Amino acid sequence: MGEVARGARALVVYPEIRGARAGVDPEARLEEAKGLALAIGLVVADAFVLPLRQVRPATLFGEGQIERMATACELEDAELVIVDGSLSGIQQRNLEEKLKRKVIDRTGLILEIFGERAATAEGRLQVELAHLDYQQSRLVRSWTHLERQRGGFGFLGGPGETQIEADRRMIRDRMGRLRKELEQVRRTRALHRKRRGRAPWPVIALVGYTNAGKSTLFNRLTGADVMAEDLLFATLDPTMRAISLPGVDKAILSDTVGFISDLPTQLVAAFRATLEEVIEADVILHVRDIANPDSLAQKRQVIGVLGDLGVIEGEGGESRVPILELWNKWDLLDEDRREELTGMAEQDPDVLPLSAETGFGVEPMLERVSQLLTEGARVYSILVPAKDGARIAWLHSHGEVLEEAEAGEDEDGPLRRVDVRLTAKEFGRYASL
Structure with missing residues (x-):
């Protein structure tokens, strides 16, 4: 089945599984699913809730409900069916065969959005890792994104013609490399946080x-x-x-x-x-x-x-x-x-x-x-060498200076007394300068 482009018409279906989601408003959830579809540039052709008395292992939905979805797709000219729930690889494949259309579940849709929106190197690495993890659970899927540089993974854009079968070993190897790259990114972030912690x-x-x-x-x-x-x-x-x-x-x-x-x-x-x-x-x-x-x-x-x-x-x-x-x-x-x-x-x-x-x-x-x-800030009277402009400037920029005056001398020269309101955390940082 071919790729689906941005601007494609989609049918959005929320499967309301009896007893599975207590306290969830099906209509509110359906609206959220429509919002997810809009966020990736799709046109919502139709949307409805389908109550499920029992889950069918092969297709999730019953035959009558699948027929209703197929009819809605024909009437509304929908190219894509979004199921706002979790589909196994077999369920996804079987639904695609019965509906003669591309089918994606909630996870696939969110991954697609994340793939398009992630802007930083870390975000892109995380999205690809998540997508590969998802692909591992697909029994019959094809994918192209290891050869692609832009965001977006599952069904929008991309070469389409050059799809290759998802080889589990290749996925595992790629996931291993991604985890190493992410670990390096996280170490860099931790270092930046540590530096910010000193400020x-x-x-x-x-x-x-x-x-x-x-x-x-x-x-x-x-x-x-x-x-x-x-x-x-x-x-x-x-x-x-x-x-x-x-x-x-x-x-x-x-x-x-x-x-x-x-x-x-x-x-x-x-x-x-x-x-x-x-x-x-x-x-x-x-x-x-x-x-x-x-x-x-x-x-x-x-x-x-x-x-x-x-x-x-x-x-x-x-x-x-x-x-x-x-x-x-x-x-x-x-x-x-x-x-x-x-x-x-x-x-x-x-x-x-x-x-x-x-x-x-x-x-x-x-x-x-x-x-x-x-909260918890109190006033400290701090003696600072008058020549130590950096410390005096630090107190002015990170506390509320109430008074500053000459305070005699010591062996190193003139002193200044700075009365400053600081939190205990800020005072500790000053003491460690």
Whole structure:
């Protein structure tokens, strides 16, 4: 079966398996699947939920449901069928034979998006490793991407004519080389983090469900031009910029990959490194799309991932670092809903209404972040040699200098007394200079 191009018409199907996904809203999940298809440049020709009483090992769906899918493909002129669930290699092949169309599952679709969007060397390595891991589980698949340099792997673009059978040994060898390359990249990242650790700059990490508005907020706070569209997975590679806060001369703001429900296991492992900035953060900003009807379920997913990373212990559990919950897209709410949520937010100082699009709530949020970063700070009176301009400049740039005056001399010459407010962490860094 040939390759499918961008702009192709796709049928999106969500298999609602009885008892398999308690608490999941099938319609919300279907909307998310449509968003994934749009994110890769497909046209959603039709989409519907198919309830499954039992899973058929050969095809997942029953014959009647397959017939319905085939009819929809004919009526809507769909070239591609997206099944928002997990398909075995045999199920995928059998469905393709029955529907006479290309079929991909949720994992394949997300891998395709990640393959196209990954911008850094690390991101590309991680995507390829994840894709090879996925291909290992395909019993009958063909692939071309080992010969391809651009992003995208499964079904969009690429040579098509030169496909070769997926040889397991070749895949294993390639995965081994990729893991070595990734290990080198991670060592380099760890070295960069260590260097940043010696500089007294706190790290603020933006996390949240995909399309919650993290990149829009990142751009507003930094003046950067990170891709910020109404698309799932608009950001895949961690992006960092320096920002200033009230009382904090410099902090590092880190934008991260969006979280999503049922993220393929291959990607959970492969993209863990992109969340290292979250593990190292001094403050985490959890951006929620509060206008999304599935916002609470999305929050649970994010909390679950933070739990997996060891940042937080389950929903409502203790966090190792302060977490502010930002209720973004406030401008999209009607007046009654705003009033209702305002009352709820006022009960918790770590919940803040916000609109990254309009700027509403940004200043109070920055004040709260600054407060968290400077909590526990106290005033130190420090004697510094007057000729040691570097130390004096350090105290001015990394603390709040209340007073500076001459303070006599010692055997090395004139001294200055600097009264400066520092956190214990910053004072420790100063002491190690």
